[in-house]
Amino acid sequence: MIAPGGRIQIENVEKSFGANGHAMPALMDATLEIQGGEFICLLGPSGCGKSTLLNIVAGFIPPTRGRVLVDGRPVTGPGRERGVVFQEYALFPWLTVAENVEFGPRLAGRPPAERRELVARYVGMVGLSEHRGKFPNQLSGGMRQRVAIARALANTPSIVLMDEPFGALDAQTREVMQDELARIQRLELKTIIFVTHSIREAVYLGDRVVVMTRSPGRFKEVFSIKLPQARDRFAPEFTHYESEITRVLKDEVGAAHA
Amino acid sequence: MIRAAALLIFLGSWAVVAHGNRALEAVPASLLPTPGEVATVFAALAGDGSLARDLLVSSRRIAEGFVLAALAAGALGVVVALSAPVRLMLQPVIEFVRPIPPLAFLPMFLVWFGLGETSKVAFIAYTTFFPMFVGMAASLMRVDVALLRAAASLGATRRDLLWRVVLPSAIPGIVTALRLGFGLAIFVIVGAEFMGADAGMGNLIMEGRTFFNPAQIVMGALLLGVLGSLVHALLVAIERRALRWRGAA
Numbered sequence: 001m002i003a004p005g006g007r008i009q010i011e012n013v014e015k016s017f018g019a020n021g022h023a024m025p026a027l028m029d030a031t032l033e034i035q036g037g038e039f040i041c042l043l044g045p046s047g048c049g050k051s052t053l054l055n056i057v058a059g060f061i062p063p064t065r066g067r068v069l070v071d072g073r074p075v076t077g078p079g080r081e082r083g084v085v086f087q088e089y090a091l092f093p094w095l096t097v098a099e100n101v102e103f104g105p106r107l108a109g110r111p112p113a114e115r116r117e118l119v120a121r122y123v124g125m126v127g128l129s130e131h132r133g134k135f136p137n138q139l140s141g142g143m144r145q146r147v148a149i150a151r152a153l154a155n156t157p158s159i160v161l162m163d164e165p166f167g168a169l170d171a172q173t174r175e176v177m178q179d180e181l182a183r184i185q186r187l188e189l190k191t192i193i194f195v196t197h198s199i200r201e202a203v204y205l206g207d208r209v210v211v212m213t214r215s216p217g218r219f220k221e222v223f224s225i226k227l228p229q230a231r232d233r234f235a236p237e238f239t240h241y242e243s244e245i246t247r248v249l250k251d252e253v254g255a256a257h258a
Numbered sequence: 259m260i261r262a263a264a265l266l267i268f269l270g271s272w273a274v275v276a277h278g279n280r281a282l283e284a285v286p287a288s289l290l291p292t293p294g295e296v297a298t299v300f301a302a303l304a305g306d307g308s309l310a311r312d313l314l315v316s317s318r319r320i321a322e323g324f325v326l327a328a329l330a331a332g333a334l335g336v337v338v339a340l341s342a343p344v345r346l347m348l349q350p351v352i353e354f355v356r357p358i359p360p361l362a363f364l365p366m367f368l369v370w371f372g373l374g375e376t377s378k379v380a381f382i383a384y385t386t387f388f389p390m391f392v393g394m395a396a397s398l399m400r401v402d403v404a405l406l407r408a409a410a411s412l413g414a415t416r417r418d419l420l421w422r423v424v425l426p427s428a429i430p431g432i433v434t435a436l437r438l439g440f441g442l443a444i445f446v447i448v449g450a451e452f453m454g455a456d457a458g459m460g461n462l463i464m465e466g467r468t469f470f471n472p473a474q475i476v477m478g479a480l481l482l483g484v485l486g487s488l489v490h491a492l493l494v495a496i497e498r499r500a501l502r503w504r505g506a507a
Contacts, residue, residue: 058407058411060407060410077410078407080411080413083411084411086407086408088404090402092409093504094427103412103422107412135502135503136503137503151408152412
């Protein structure tokens with residue numbers, strides 16, 4: 001299967017925060033080329049700039065230097081070809097599950113019949129058909145994040161950017177959500193950039209795992225995870241990647257506390 | 259049930275105190291009207307239609323002034339929420355004018371707009387504008403950035419953001435501001451009508467003073483209280499309905 005679009009080029013991206021004289025660098029010299037349909041996990045110690053990079057790719061904040069290209073076009077702001085899933089869900093609390101999922105297609109002016117179809121498909125894909133009429137505050141955290149994923153996918157983006165989407169969930173829900181995301185990715189084949197600080201999660205989901213250094217963040221090492229699509233968290237190969245990445249990441253966390 | 263009982267106890271205590279006063283002659287009887295006397299005044303004024311007229315006149319003034327102020331507060335609130343320069347320019351002016359007790363300006367309104375309807379409506383609009391404007395502007399500016407980002411990445415234009423994110427998320431605050439403004443309107447109408455009015459609840463109460471009829475004063479005050487709580491209950495009901503997503507848990 002070849003994804004129709006969603007190629008991302010991150011070229012020498014840097015970001016500093018603060019006033020001119022006292023600019024604090026948050027992200028240094030990030031360069032990465034991501035193919036359409038690839039699942040990239042950004043992994044690093046907290047405050048390493050991984051969310052900053054995601055926000056730059058999303059177009060929420062401009063880079064201080066460098067640029068991001070999506071299918072060859074430079075990113076200048078948010079766009080519908082780049083869906084975003086936030087850690088805190090960011091669902092519209094005054095809209096029902098179905099209305100949240102319908103938000104993007106409605107803005108795009110899609111006809112009602114098509115919108116109904118999209119809502120049914122994606123609400124069904126995340127297993128919430130029975131809850132389509134509920135409001136977000138009637139749902140659990142895991143269910144809310146499912147709605148957020150359905151909302152992003154229903155807008156048919158080529159890219160989905162996920163900022164620690166499962167960070168607020170308990171361990172069990174988290175694994176269930178990882179399984180679901182892996183299953184959805186096999187169906188939809190989006191380009192995904194997934195920010196996390198869980199090594200297990202990164203190895204379970206990613207085609208490649210980008211390990212970042214401590215602040216100011218740089219790319220330290222990129223691991224290609226050569227495991228079958230349906231992964232086994234207890235397979236020796238899986239554990240092997242896990243321990244290798246743990247070793248690389250430990251230097252960073254350790255250095256941060258030195 | 260408890261609420262009804264509490265009201266009955268209140269009325270009962272009033273009756274006991276008023277009638278007790280009659281028996282003991284502590285203060286002149288006319289200074290402390292009994293519930294019965296108040297009811298008689300009510301029946302008389304309701305009978306000849308003058309009470310309905312006063313209520314209607316006051317309600318109209320409140321409604322006109324309130325709607326005017328609400329529209330202005332909403333429009334200016336949106337402008338202020340969207341434009342930082344306007345916000346910076348307006349803030350000191352508003353901070354300066356807002357703490358002035360509105361009643362202090364009432365004579366000014368009479369000078370400007372005369373004794374007719376205009377001065378009352380304008381005064382109510384002026385009084386209710388500030389709290390509603392401040393409340394609405396604040397709730398319009400308190401929008402969660404993540405919601406704006408989520409909408410923008412789903413393809414929302416600036417216009418979509420205003421209509422589909424900023425306004426809906428501000429609605430709880432806007433409704434609260436409206437409720438506050440309405441309460442205030444009922445509060446100040448009496449003052450406005452004390453000064454140079456020929457009809458309205460304030461005038462009715464003032465007449466009670468002029469013709470030394472305390473029962474009429476008490477009746478007017480109680481009626482305003484009933485009116486206020488009825489409108490309040492109505493607004494709360496509307497609020498509940500409009501905001502069912504908030505309490506839906």
